Amino acid sequence: MKLYEYQVKEIFFKYGIGIQEGKFAKTPQEAKQIAENIGGSVVLKSQVLVGGRGKAGGVKIVDDLSDVEKAADEILKTEIKGYKPVGILVEKKMEIKKELYLSIVFDRKMKKTVIIFSPSGGMDIEEISKSSPEKITKVYINELLGLQSFHINRLLPLVNNDKEMFSKLKKIVKALYSIYKKSDSMIVEINPLALTENGDLVALDGKMEIDNNAEYRQKSLIDTDNKNAEDPIEIIGKEAGFVVIKLKGNISIISNGAGLALSTLDLLDKYNMGVANILDLSGGATPEKVMRAIKVVIQDKDVKGILFNIFGGITRCDEIARGIAGALKSIPEDISVVCRLQGTNRDEGINILKGVNLDADTDLEETVKNIVSTMNRG
Amino acid sequence: MSILINEDTKLIVQGITGREGSYHASLMKKYGTKVVAGVTPGKGGHKIEGIPVFDSVYEAMKNTEANASILFVPPRFTKDGILEAIDAGIELVVTIAEGVPVHDMLFAHYYAQANNCILIGPNTPGIISPGKSKVGFMSDNLYKKGNVGVMSRSATLSYEIVNNLSNKGIGQSTVIGIGGDSIPGSSYIDLLPLFEKDSQTDLIVIVGEIGGSDEEIAAKYIKEHMKKPVVAFIAGDAAPEGKVMGHAGAIISPGGEGGVKNKRKILQDAGVHMIEKLSEIADMVLSIF
Numbered sequence A: 001m002k003l004y005e006y007q008v009k010e011i012f013f014k015y016g017i018g019i020q021e022g023k024f025a026k027t028p029q030e031a032k033q034i035a036e037n038i039g040g041s042v043v044l045k046s047q048v049l050v051g052g053r054g055k056a057g058g059v060k061i062v063d064d065l066s067d068v069e070k071a072a073d074e075i076l077k078t079e080i081k082g083y084k085p086v087g088i089l090v091e092k093k094m095e096i097k098k099e100l101y102l103s104i105v106f107d108r109k110m111k112k113t114v115i116i117f118s119p120s121g122g123m124d125i126e127e128i129s130k131s132s133p134e135k136i137t138k139v140y141i142n143e144l145l146g147l148q149s150f151h152i153n154r155l156l157p158l159v160n161n162d163k164e165m166f167s168k169l170k171k172i173v174k175a176l177y178s179i180y181k182k183s184d185s186m187i188v189e190i191n192p193l194a195l196t197e198n199g200d201l202v203a204l205d206g207k208m209e210i211d212n213n214a215e216y217r218q219k220s221l222i223d224t225d226n227k228n229a230e231d232p233i234e235i236i237g238k239e240a241g242f243v244v245i246k247l248k249g250n251i252s253i254i255s256n257g258a259g260l261a262l263s264t265l266d267l268l269d270k271y272n273m274g275v276a277n278i279l280d281l282s283g284g285a286t287p288e289k290v291m292r293a294i295k296v297v298i299q300d301k302d303v304k305g306i307l308f309n310i311f312g313g314i315t316r317c318d319e320i321a322r323g324i325a326g327a328l329k330s331i332p333e334d335i336s337v338v339c340r341l342q343g344t345n346r347d348e349g350i351n352i353l354k355g356v357n358l359d360a361d362t363d364l365e366e367t368v369k370n371i372v373s374t375m376n377r378g
Numbered sequence B: 001m002s003i004l005i006n007e008d009t010k011l012i013v014q015g016i017t018g019r020e021g022s023y024h025a026s027l028m029k030k031y032g033t034k035v036v037a038g039v040t041p042g043k044g045g046h047k048i049e050g051i052p053v054f055d056s057v058y059e060a061m062k063n064t065e066a067n068a069s070i071l072f073v074p075p076r077f078t079k080d081g082i083l084e085a086i087d088a089g090i091e092l093v094v095t096i097a098e099g100v101p102v103h104d105m106l107f108a109h110y111y112a113q114a115n116n117c118i119l120i121g122p123n124t125p126g127i128i129s130p131g132k133s134k135v136g137f138m139s140d141n142l143y144k145k146g147n148v149g150v151m152s153r154s155a156t157l158s159y160e161i162v163n164n165l166s167n168k169g170i171g172q173s174t175v176i177g178i179g180g181d182s183i184p185g186s187s188y189i190d191l192l193p194l195f196e197k198d199s200q201t202d203l204i205v206i207v208g209e210i211g212g213s214d215e216e217i218a219a220k221y222i223k224e225h226m227k228k229p230v231v232a233f234i235a236g237d238a239a240p241e242g243k244v245m246g247h248a249g250a251i252i253s254p255g256g257e258g259g260v261k262n263k264r265k266i267l268q269d270a271g272v273h274m275i276e277k278l279s280e281i282a283d284m285v286l287s288i289f
Helices: A005-014 A028-038 A065-077 A125-131 A149-153 A163-182 A212-217 A224-229 A232-239 A258-270 A287-297 A317-330 A346-354 A364-377 B019-031 B057-063 B075-087 B102-114 B155-167 B188-197 B214-225 B260-269 B278-288
Strands: A022-025 A042-046 A059-062 A088-092 A096-107 A112-118 A137-141 A185-196 A201-203 A206-210 A243-246 A251-255 A275-280 A305-312 A336-343 B010-014 B034-039 B051-054 B068-071 B092-095 B118-120 B126-129 B133-136 B145-152 B172-177 B203-209 B230-235
Touching (some): A005 A088, A005 A163, A028 A065, A028 A088, A042 A065, A059 A065, A137 A149, A149 A163, A163 A185, A163 A201, A212 B075, A232 A287, A251 A258, A251 A287, A258 A275, A258 A364, A258 B155, A258 B203, A258 B230, A287 A317, A305 A346, A305 A364, A305 B155, A336 A346, A336 B155, B010 B057, B010 B075, B019 B034, B034 B057, B057 B075, B075 B102, B092 B133, B145 B155, B155 B172, B155 B230, B172 B188, B188 B203, B203 B214, B203 B278, B214 B230, B214 B260, B230 B260, B230 B278
Parallel strands (some): A251 A275, A251 A305, A305 A336, B010 B034, B010 B068, B068 B092, B092 B118, B145 B203
Antiparallel strands (some): A022 A088, A042 A088, A096 A185, A112 A137, A185 A201, A243 A275, B126 B133, B126 B172
């Protein structure tokens, strides 16, 4: 779950990381009020969860207070890569001497936390790593040790042993690490970290992503707005307690495991059939849960067919079949349903489905061929 | 021999008084696993299916000769449960829960490593050495004793693979669900050496999926150290970039890293026999033997 810049900066402020004077506005009028309170030139920044907003017209510098409302209105109306902004961050414009880069990231490949620092920030870190890899330092942290001073000391050469600046940087790295740990972050990034004319370090922009699995203990950080970045059907699914993935196509795959769903997707792809969405029932689904799942996927207007792929382990095929049978009447007639049942209580499940005139196969490829021919006919 | 678990495995079930815990404790016992103790704080002194329940793993260790533990506890209590088991001296910990926070697993992974404990999971169906012992919740009638070792990130795909193998008369030495999370307690690379050494195992099957680099890391190890043949399947060919595909671990980053094609190529270059469809597994194995 990604956080908006204004949310990130509120967290930075709490942990003592320098930010510009500013405030979040939902309307042009609010933006004007904030700009008036700040005084002087301001920067208006579109609040979206995708990158590249600068190039897309989502950032404007406004010198004259009378122009703020119009500029704010334009930003609020500008979609960035298909996403509508949730508001505007109005900040005091700042004169800066130099832009740096700092982040703390969970590196999945190394299975470690890493501090990434570069004395030349501002642009995308991937671009820096391509154009001048020598300007990036990565410091890996042993999880059992946690962040220690010696980790941070390795950044000293990159600031040309400037002791005064280094002590400020050290404070920020420590604060950023606390944020990373306490908020279950996958990434906390300051880019650019600006060096101002009077030698202060200020976070001009901030990004954070919270581990979805830790949402339950990070509720205070997450606003309903953060869910905007997901597809409506994914949100409906989440509210019903499922992981739903929205894709492009007409078939909905309901399965009892992520791996199984993935390989079903692959197989359908081999037959040139697109998938509208994937719903993972996870292990141990009850008939009620199956009925709830069906209710979710039929709300996706793209769906013209539902393919159940169940390989029972902890999940019992008879329970799944009972759910399908129970929800069959609620499925619109133009949506075809095919089922593949295998594993625990397979035969009981197949019999239950026979009772409602639904044939179930035990073989996945046969089932896929079945839905392909049904859909092509329809 | 099989790896990780066998007839001598003496198991503790943490969370034994819960719905899943008690149900699967009895199924594991029925299969032949020596379930010697259960643990649920506050429920010490009770018995579940004839299995004595203790308040802590320490108590269970004092009163039994347990050497392995399986956790049927919710994700938010998983870290504590793993650390308790390791701290009490358990050598093999299997954790079932799906959705354990990354930072919790990050610590547990390294704590297990530092204490020479093999941690399997989270988000796994467990381990089975057919005919000997089952530490998990898989439907055991699919499995057959034999000489193929299996490691899978996905539970359901391991069922597919095993079903196909067993139907064609090919048995398994040990089948391990390494789990679908970003930080598995153990990965292919940790388990490959055990299979290579195991006298019962003649061939190893890897069931991978998009995301992460564990298959790529395994490929390097296979190329340099493995004499036994390895067969692999990678799911997620048709997955779009940048989307988390159900498993927290299954995400393909823009640019193709973690992608199926990349993984396939690297494994193939390492001499691994690749299959395109799950249904091809038994025929591939038979063609190698």
